[in-house]
Every structure is written in C-alpha cells, then in structure tokens.
Amino acid sequence: MKPGIIYRIDFQNFDGDLVRIDIQDTATLIGDFDTANVIGLRGTGNPLSIKVIDNEDDKFTCIRAKQANIEFLSNASYNIGTFADGPDNRFRVEILLNPTSLLPSFLFIGFLVTDDLQQLFLPYPQTVVLTASDHLGLLKGIPLTDDAGKYMKDHYKISYFIAQCLNKTELNLPINVIHNLRVGGGSITGNTSFVAGGPYIATAQTTFFYPGQRIRVIGSSFNDGDYTVGGTTLLIAQFAYIIDGGPLVNESGSPDVIIQDISSTTHIYDTVYIEGLTFESSVNAAQDCYSVLQAILKEGQVLTQFNGAWWIVSVDEYEANPTYVATFDYLGIYQGIVENNITRTVGSLFFSRWANANTNLELERAKAFISETFRYSFPTELICNMTFERGDLITQLPDETIENVTYQVKSFETECWEYNQWQRNDNAPITANGTNYIKKLYYNGAERDRFMHMNEGTVNGQLRSEPLAVSTGDKIVVGISSRWPAGRIPGTTPATLAVELKGDNGKFYYLYGTGSTVQLSGGWFEYPAGSGGILDISYTTSPSSQDYESWQSQSYESQPLPVSGRLFFYLVFDDGADGPGGVTYVEHSDFSVQYLPFINGSYREISGQSYTVKRNELGYLASREQEVFISNAPRINMKGALQILTGGKYWLAPYYYPAWRFALNTAPDQTSAGEYGKLQAFAVWNQNRNTIRKFTGDVIGFGVNWPDVIHKFVLSDTNPNTNDRFFLLISMDQNWKSCQMQATFVECYRSDGKGYTDPLSFKYLTS
Amino acid sequence: MRKILGKNFLITMMVGDLGYPVFCAKSGELSTDIEEIEVTSVNSGRDREYEPGMVSRTLSVSGLTELDNTGGRVSIFYLLQQLSTVQMFRLIFTDTEEEVQVLTFRAFATNLSVNKNSGQLSQSTGSFRISGAMTFSSIIPPPNEAFCDIADPIYMTLGVGATSVTNALLTTTGVEILGVWRSGLSLTITSGTPGSGQFAFDPTTGTISIDPTNPGNDEPIHIIYKISG
Numbered sequence: 001m002k003p004g005i006i007y008r009i010d011f012q013n014f015d016g017d018l019v020r021i022d023i024q025d026t027a028t029l030i031g032d033f034d035t036a037n038v039i040g041l042r043g044t045g046n047p048l049s050i051k052v053i054d055n056e057d058d059k060f061t062c063i064r065a066k067q068a069n070i071e072f073l074s075n076a077s078y079n080i081g082t083f084a085d086g087p088d089n090r091f092r093v094e095i096l097l098n099p100t101s102l103l104p105s106f107l108f109i110g111f112l113v114t115d116d117l118q119q120l121f122l123p124y125p126q127t128v129v130l131t132a133s134d135h136l137g138l139l140k141g142i143p144l145t146d147d148a149g150k151y152m153k154d155h156y157k158i159s160y161f162i163a164q165c166l167n168k169t170e171l172n173l174p175i176n177v178i179h180n181l182r183v184g185g186g187s188i189t190g191n192t193s194f195v196a197g198g199p200y201i202a203t204a205q206t207t208f209f210y211p212g213q214r215i216r217v218i219g220s221s222f223n224d225g226d227y228t229v230g231g232t233t234l235l236i237a238q239f240a241y242i243i244d245g246g247p248l249v250n251e252s253g254s255p256d257v258i259i260q261d262i263s264s265t266t267h268i269y270d271t272v273y274i275e276g277l278t279f280e281s282s283v284n285a286a287q288d289c290y291s292v293l294q295a296i297l298k299e300g301q302v303l304t305q306f307n308g309a310w311w312i313v314s315v316d317e318y319e320a321n322p323t324y325v326a327t328f329d330y331l332g333i334y335q336g337i338v339e340n341n342i343t344r345t346v347g348s349l350f351f352s353r354w355a356n357a358n359t360n361l362e363l364e365r366a367k368a369f370i371s372e373t374f375r376y377s378f379p380t381e382l383i384c385n386m387t388f389e390r391g392d393l394i395t396q397l398p399d400e401t402i403e404n405v406t407y408q409v410k411s412f413e414t415e416c417w418e419y420n421q422w423q424r425n426d427n428a429p430i431t432a433n434g435t436n437y438i439k440k441l442y443y444n445g446a447e448r449d450r451f452m453h454m455n456e457g458t459v460n461g462q463l464r465s466e467p468l469a470v471s472t473g474d475k476i477v478v479g480i481s482s483r484w485p486a487g488r489i490p491g492t493t494p495a496t497l498a499v500e501l502k503g504d505n506g507k508f509y510y511l512y513g514t515g516s517t518v519q520l521s522g523g524w525f526e527y528p529a530g531s532g533g534i535l536d537i538s539y540t541t542s543p544s545s546q547d548y549e550s551w552q553s554q555s556y557e558s559q560p561l562p563v564s565g566r567l568f569f570y571l572v573f574d575d576g577a578d579g580p581g582g583v584t585y586v587e588h589s590d591f592s593v594q595y596l597p598f599i600n601g602s603y604r605e606i607s608g609q610s611y612t613v614k615r616n617e618l619g620y621l622a623s624r625e626q627e628v629f630i631s632n633a634p635r636i637n638m639k640g641a642l643q644i645l646t647g648g649k650y651w652l653a654p655y656y657y658p659a660w661r662f663a664l665n666t667a668p669d670q671t672s673a674g675e676y677g678k679l680q681a682f683a684v685w686n687q688n689r690n691t692i693r694k695f696t697g698d699v700i701g702f703g704v705n706w707p708d709v710i711h712k713f714v715l716s717d718t719n720p721n722t723n724d725r726f727f728l729l730i731s732m733d734q735n736w737k738s739c740q741m742q743a744t745f746v747e748c749y750r751s752d753g754k755g756y757t758d759p760l761s762f763k764y765l766t767s
Numbered sequence: 768m769r770k771i772l773g774k775n776f777l778i779t780m781m782v783g784d785l786g787y788p789v790f791c792a793k794s795g796e797l798s799t800d801i802e803e804i805e806v807t808s809v810n811s812g813r814d815r816e817y818e819p820g821m822v823s824r825t826l827s828v829s830g831l832t833e834l835d836n837t838g839g840r841v842s843i844f845y846l847l848q849q850l851s852t853v854q855m856f857r858l859i860f861t862d863t864e865e866e867v868q869v870l871t872f873r874a875f876a877t878n879l880s881v882n883k884n885s886g887q888l889s890q891s892t893g894s895f896r897i898s899g900a901m902t903f904s905s906i907i908p909p910p911n912e913a914f915c916d917i918a919d920p921i922y923m924t925l926g927v928g929a930t931s932v933t934n935a936l937l938t939t940t941g942v943e944i945l946g947v948w949r950s951g952l953s954l955t956i957t958s959g960t961p962g963s964g965q966f967a968f969d970p971t972t973g974t975i976s977i978d979p980t981n982p983g984n985d986e987p988i989h990i991i992y993k994i995s996g
Contacts, residue, residue, distance in 0.1 A: 014820075014821065347808070348808035348810065348811075348816075353806055353808070354806065354807075354808055355804055355805065355806055356804070356805055357807045359809075717809050717810055718810060719809050719810070738820075738821070
C-alpha cells in the first residue's frame with residue numbers, strides 16, 4: 001500500500017536542478033500499482049530551506065537533526081487547513097533532487113509538524129509555511145523497545161539498539177556508518193608455540209589475546225584451526241588458555257604463524273553487544289530513544305540524515321585516509337562495507353564557493369587536557385524480578401484479615417523464577433509439583449504487601465532465579481525473610497535459600513550461609529565432581545523458639561568467589577520434615593542481593609574509571625571533561641559494558657584498533673590497539689590538542705553533490721588557516737532556491753594534528 | 768548600421784489569441800536587473816569579485832488615455848479591471864530592414880495611473896512586473912570577428928627626395944585611411960595629385976603619395992587606418 005494523495009511542489013533552482021517536494025497523505029492509501037492523485041501546489045519565491053536544528057559548536061554533538069521549511073501559496077482549496085489534522089505521522093515529506101533522472105537524490109525525508117504550520121489569516125493567496133522534521137527530536141518522548149514493543153532487557157548488538165531507536169521515527173531508513181573501530185587486534189604474524197598440556201598458545205605479542213576471543217591459526221605445522229581463548233597469562237610471552245577447539249599438538253617456536261582475531265573481521269556495531277538494562281530508567285522501564293542514541297554515540301560519533309539514509313560518522317576518522325562506509329538495513333542487519341569518497345571542496349575555483357564576503361574566522365583554543373569518565377553502575381534489579389514485582393495475574397484469592405484489617409488478595413505468575421527440583425552439578429532437574437505464585441495484598445486498591453508463596457507438593461522443589469555473572473574475588477551480600485503458616489511449626493532448621501555458583505572452569509560450588517562448627521559462614525564449597533542429589537542449602541533458620549508466623553530474616557556477606565562464573569539463587573520450600581499435613585506452605589519476602597565486585601584491590605571503594613590525556617607543556621588552561629555511558633568495563637553486568645558473544649556466552653570486549661588507518665582487511669600495527677576508553681580519549685584529544693579554526697559564512701553552489709553534514713571539507717582558498725586541513729560542517733541553513741547556505745565549518749584534521757604520544761592516564765574513581 | 772526607430776518598438780498584450788497594443792503609447796521601457804552576488808575570496812587581493820545572480824525585469828508603458836478597447840488598443844480602464852491577473856505580453860522590435868525580434872513574457876501590473884494636466888490630454892501609465900523567463904523569437908548569434916578594428920598605426924620614413932611611401936598592410940581589402948601625419952603635421956586626403964598639406968592613397972599598391980613639389984627629407988610619416996567589413 002502507498003499514499004493515494006500527493007501534494008507536490010516542483011521548482012528549478014539557481015543551479016538549474018529540479019527540486020520536487022512531495023507531501024504524501026498516508027491517511028489515504030492505495031495499492032502499490034495504482035496511481036496516486038498528484039495535486040500541484042505553487043511554491044513561493046522561497047519554497048524550500050533545509051537546516052540543521054542542533055547547532056552547538058561542539059564537534060561531538062551526537063545528533064544533528066534536520067528540518068525542512070516549505071512555502072507555498074494558498075488558495076481556497078489548498079491552504080493550512082489541508083494539513084492541519086491527523087496524527088504526527090500522517091503527512092510524510094520526501095524532497096528529491098532531479099526526480100526524473102536515473103539516480104535522483106533525497107534532500108530530506110520526514111513528517112510535517114503540525115505545531116509549526118502557519119499562514120496569515122487574510123484572503124488568498126497567502127504564504128503557507130510548512131515545517132517538516134526528521135523526527136529525531138520526537139524520540140525524546142518515546143521509550144526504547146524492541147520490534148514487538150517490549151522492554152529490552154537482554155543483550156543486543158549495538159546496531160540493533162540504534163535501529164530500534166531510529167525506527168521509532170517511522171521513516172525506516174537504512175543506516176550508513178563511518179566508524180571503523182574493530183574489536184580485537186586484527187591479526188599478528190610471528191613466532192608461536194603450542195602447548196598441548198595447557199592447552200596454551202604462546203606468542204611474543206603481549207597485548208593480542210583476551211578472554212572470549214575467537215582466533216584462527218594459519219601457517220602452523222600441526223595446529224591450524226579455530227579456537228576460543230578462555231583466559232590469558234603474561235610472562236615473558238602472552239599465553240592464551242584454549243577452552244574450545246583443538247586438541248593442540250605440541251609445536252615449538254613456529255615462525256610466521258598467522259593468528260587472526262575473528263571478531264576483528266566484522267564491524268564493531270555488528271560484533272559488540274550491550275545489555276539492554278544499560279538503558280533502564282527504572283525497573284522494567286527504559287530511557288527514551290534520544291537518550292539511548294546519545295549514550296551510544298557520545299564523544300565520538302554524529303548522527304544525521306543524508307540522501308535517504310541515516311548516517312553515523314566518527315569525527316576522528318575525518319582525516320587523510322580513505323573513508324569506509326558500513327551499511328546496515330533499517331532493522332540494523334549488517335550488509336557490507338565499501339570505500340566511499342565523502343570529500344567536498346569549498347573555494348573560489350569550485351562549484352561551491354564563499355558568497356557575500358561575510359566569511360568569518362574564529363579560533364577555539366587548545367586544551368590542557370581531556371578526560372572521559374565512565375561510572376560503574378548496575379541495573380536496579382541485579383536479579384530479574386527479585387522484588388517479586390512482576391508477573392501476569394492468575395486469579396483473585398479470598399480476602400484475608402490481618403490484625404483487624406481486611407485485604408484483597410491476588411496471585412501472580414512467578415516471572416523470571418523457574419520451578420523444579422534442581423540437582424547438583426547441573427544434573428537434570430526432577431519435576432516438582434508444588435504450586436507457587438507471587439501473592440499481593442491490597443487495601444482500598446493500593447498494594448500493601450507482596451511476597452513469594454510456595455505450596456507443598458508431593459515432590460517439592462525450588463524457584464531458581466536468572467543468573468548473575470560474577471568474577472573471581474567478588475563478594476555478595478544475600479538477604480531473605482521467610483515465614484510459615486500459623487500454628488504450623490516446621491521441623492528442625494527449615495531451609496530458605498540455596499546459592500549456587502556455576503564456574504567458568506566447569507565446576508560447581510554452593511554458598512554456606514549459616515555458621516557452624518564445621519564450615520565457615522559465607523564460604524564457597526565445591527560439589528564433588530559427578531556427585532548427584534538435590535542442591536545443598538545455603539540458609540536455614542535457627543531451631544530455637546522462633547515465631548514462625550513472623551518473618552524470619554537472614555543476611556550474610558559471602559567470602560570471595562573462588563572462580564568466575566554465574567550465580568543462581570534458589571527459593572526453597574522446606575517443611576523441616578514435619579510430615580504430611582504439617583506445614584503446607586512457606587512464604588519468602590525481602591529477597592536482596594548486593595554485589596560487591598573486587599576492583600583494584602577493594603570492595604565498595606571504586607565508583608568508576610577515567611581516561612585522561614594531558615599535555616606536558618604548561619600555560620594551557622582550558623579542558624574538556626565528559627561522562628560517557630558505554631566503555632570497556634571491569635564487570636560484564638555493569639551498565640554500558642561492551643561485550644562480545646563467543647560460544648553462546650558473553651565476554652567483556654577489552655581491545656579495539658582503528659581499522660581505517662590501515663587498508664581494508666589488512667593487519668594493523670598492534671601499537672595502535674587498546675581499550676575502547678583509551679582510543680576514545682585519544683580521538684577526543686586529537687580534536688582538542690591544537691587551536692581549532694572555525695569558519696562561518698555564506699556558501700553558494702550546491703549541484704548534485706551538494707555539501708552536507710556528513711562530508712569532509714577542504715577549504716581550498718590558499719591560506720595558512722585552511723591549508724592541509726579538513727573541516728566538518730556542523731551547522732547549515734540551505735536555501736534550495738538560491739542555492740546559498742549559511743554554514744559553519746570546524747577544523748577536524750590537519751596534517752600535523754594527530755598525536756598519540758601525549759601522556760594518557762587511567763584512573764579508578766573512588767566513591 | 769541598423770537602426771531601431773521608436774515607431775518600430777511595439778508593446779502588445781495578448782487577449783485571447785490576439786495581441787493588442789497597450790495604450791496609444793508614446794513611450795515604453797523594458798528594464799532588466801541582474802542581482803550581484805559577491806564572491807570575493809581571501810585571495811582576491813584588492814579587487815572584489817562578483818557573479819550574476821537572479822534576474823528581475825520590469826516593463827513600463829505610457830500613452831494617451833482611452834476609455835475602452837474599441838480602438839484596438841488596451842485601455843487603462845480595462846487593465847484596472849484585470850488587477851492581480853498575470854497577462855501575456857509581446858515586445859516587437861522591427862529594424863529598418865524590416866527584420867523582427869519578438870520577446871514574449873508574462874507580467875502583471877504593479878502600478879496603473881491616470882493623470883491629466885490642464886491644457887493637455889489625459890495620460891495613462893502602467894508599470895508591470897515580468898514573471899519568469901523571457902523567450903526570444905529567434906536566437907541572436909554571437910558577433911563575427913571584428914570588421915571595424917582600428918589597426919596598429921604604421922610609422923615610416925619619407926626618404927630624401929621621396930614623394931611616397933608604400934606598405935603592404937595598406938593593400939588589405941577594406942583599408943580606410945583615418946589619418947596621415949608628415950613630420951607631425953596632419954595631411955588631408957585628396958583624390959588627385961596632392962598639393963601642399965595633402966596626400967593621396969592608392970589601395971591597390973598600398974602607397975601614400977605626398978606633394979611632389981615638396982619631396983621628403985628623411986621625415987617621419989605616421990599613418991592610422993582601419994579595416995572595415
């Protein structure tokens with residue numbers, strides 16, 4: 001289906017090109033092969049201007065939204081009232097250059113904004129002013145959701161987040177990206193040893209391997225193939241411990257072995273994942289899409305619309321090297337990468353040149369230092385539905401009177417908690433038949449209490465949580481409150497909670513939370529390999545004379561975790577073996593988990609990290625300090641932690657390299673690789689280490705290769721302030737009739753302007 | 768040279784398929800303004816640079832006032848009834864050799880006035896804004912290579928006892944002598960034997976002859992001439 005009515009303005013501009021403005025009424029749809037009713041409108045002498053509405057001077061302003069102002073002459077049939085009614089996406093605007101040519105170009109695609117329509121309230125004809133927006137600004141009011149409109153709380157590729165945000169504009173445009181960081185180190189060639197007993201691969205290159213890396217070995221005598229790195233050790237060489245692939249065959253010192261990082265072969269947006277909870281605003285609610293885009297693009301990339309596509313361009317890549325454009329479809333699916341010349345020239349000898357003798361040169365002073373801060377934070381819910389807030393309604397239950405107050409009672413599904421009789425060592429669970437639900441009490445329609453209710457069955461089990469990723473040395477503080485029915489005293493020491501660690505080393509541990517003379521509180525104890533049976537219990541209540549109708553609370557801080565892995569928490573039904581007909585249910589409340597990562601030798605001390613690049617020379621007083629929201633992080637469950645997916649598991653993605661400095665698909669210089677935060681810091685530093693030239697003035701001459709925000713500009717009029725430099729267009733207001741624009745160009749590169757030897761410092765931030 | 772005479776400049780307005788002169792016109796003017804766009808750059812030195820921009824045109828006509836159109840001319844009162852209507856106009860230029868150039872364009876009135884002075888007939892004046900492009904009935908070709916250029920002057924020496932000087936350049940077809948000076952004194956052309964203060968010119972040989980009774984004495988001869996087509 002397609003719009004059946006199109007309001008059209010055609011005009012020829014000063015450059016001799018035909019411009020067509022189509023305003024499509026989507027309220028009237030026809031078949032794809034039917035002919036739309038085209039209604040001609042008369043443009044005024046100023047029929048079209050297109051401008052960027054985010055005009056901040058900062059080169060790193062993430063989003064440069066555009067707006068088109070359209071003017072036509074009204075008459076009795078077509079005037080402001082023609083476009084006054086309907087939803088925000090009713091009138092789709094498509095503006096084409098040379099629409100009848102073989103390759104027409106899109107100057108703008110968007111929707112009319114009703115708020116900005118205006119016309120003099122006088123007899124016809126009057127000038128009707130229409131404003132169309134690319135709807136990027138409207139994303140401020142739309143929360144992030146997936147294709148089905150659901151809250152995104154799992155891992156997704158960066159391209160998917162971007163696509164989900166941009167598709168909320170309802171323009172469904174493809175996405176072109178000039179951002180050629182690659183995960184990993186590309187490839188290395190050199191002397192390599194293979195140790196079957198490790199199994200290890202060892203190489204003199206000390207910064208190439210990382211946990212979760214997928215590598216390909218080529219050119220060895222016995223060990224060519226693909227492998228997964230489980231961990232690394234640095235001695236006189238870097239050792240990569242192999243957990244997948246092989247087995248390795250002993251091979252010592254083979255020269256010229258090529259090791260490729262398979263993650264480096266694909267685009268960063270198609271390789272790197274972020275957990276959706278990064279963008280939560282509160283439990284089960286997401287930030288708006290505009291904020292999500294800013295969080296992803298901040299301090300590096302700029303988003304705008306150009307020629308029928310969204311473009312994301314990296315400021316640091318606008319230099320003398322070739323430009324590579326990765327293309328994604330509107331769903332965020334990677335399509336490929338090509339070299340593309342995006343250079344445009346403004347100068348007296350070129351089609352686009354300065355006009356009206358009003359070009360102004362300003363300077364922005366060099367900085368003493370720049371600093372990028374990434375704060376460590378965790379999702380509000382470390383464990384999904386740990387507060388028992390969510391679940392579909394099951395049924396209304398009979399009212400309950402507690403202390404002379406009558407409550408309405410409802411039951412809800414135990415969302416995120418899976419019920420079985422779980423076994424040790426990941427043995428197959430036994431089907432349990434107790435019934436469980438989240439029970440909520442209401443008074444006058446307001447919720448007053450909620451807890452997990454577990455009924456006795458003939459085969460009782462546990463409610464298992466979703467996993468929490470943890471690392472060696474971390475600690476947890478786990479709390480829970482439990483109670484039993486009135487008049488029903490459970491047997492001795494009824495259990496309430498089990499905590500299990502599934503180690504990345506393939507072993508299983510449980511947390512012992514109650515003190516005894518035999519085992520330490522909070523200790524981790526390994527299940528004997530291959531042992532079966534029900535899970536061991538972490539928490540039990542004291543056998544002393546407790547009022548079991550009241551909530552019995554427990555909370556313990558664990559010992560440091562012995563290995564990295566995933567923690568599972570189990571809510572237990574236990575009647576203390578009081579026999580049938582005794583305790584018939586147990587209730588759990590106030591379940592809490594506090595995660596204490598072990599960072600830089602401490603718990604509870606480190607609140608974030610910063611990368612700072614600072615010059616050695618004195619006398620510079622300006623600085624730039626910004627907070628970023630995605631980065632390399634020390635823990636995989638931190639908000640904004642960049643991750644890769646290997647072997648069905650998510651790993652931190654620690655290393656990247658600037659692929660655009662090397663010919664496509666060639667091995668990079670390993671000294672250029674580093675953490676994401678380090679590369680980002682130098683990218684920002686190189687835009688601030690020198691005095692920046694900024695030119696503002698009128699430019700005339702558009703043509704079919706018109707100047708736009710995505711382009712890399714040469715200002716060709718020979719002058720010390722323009723020679724050997726590239727510029728970004730950060731602001732423009734284009735009149736498409738006179739082919740003149742007000743433009744602001746900011747220097748982004750000069751031939752001696754990139755430096756990577758200025759001191760970089762990494763620092764942990766304390767609370 | 769062709770001349771355009773005032774009576775051969777006719778402004779007509781199309782009514783239906785026919786064109787009618789506007790007013791009993793005594794004067795008319797077609798004016799074209801081209802916007803100037805300054806493109807002075809940092810390397811322009813002391814000289815500003817410009818490019819042509821948008822074009823705007825106006826037409827003005829004035830003549831005797833007529834009440835209606837029955838005389839075969841457009842009356843100002845008819846124009847007053849056609850306000851806010853864009854009309855088709857033609858300017859017809861006819862030269863002395865009856866060659867015609869017609870300019871066609873659309874225009875609308877921006878000012879219409881009628882005035883009357885004591886002792887004079889009423890006058891009508893109309894100003895029109897031309898909208899859009901102007902079309903020409905025929906394309907005007909660019910000019911040929913110049914026929915009327917004044918050539919570089921010739922400096923020669925009238926030798927002792929010589930009564931003429933000769934130069935091959937003066938044999939070119941279409942040569943016309945504009946002036947001859949002998950020792951700084953201007954000579955006058957004559958067709959017969961030159962006398963005192965005179966010279967004769969033979970285009971077939973390219974010879975300038977002076978008074979034979981006053982032969983040369985190593986004197987400078989300065990000749991200015993042109994070549995006409």
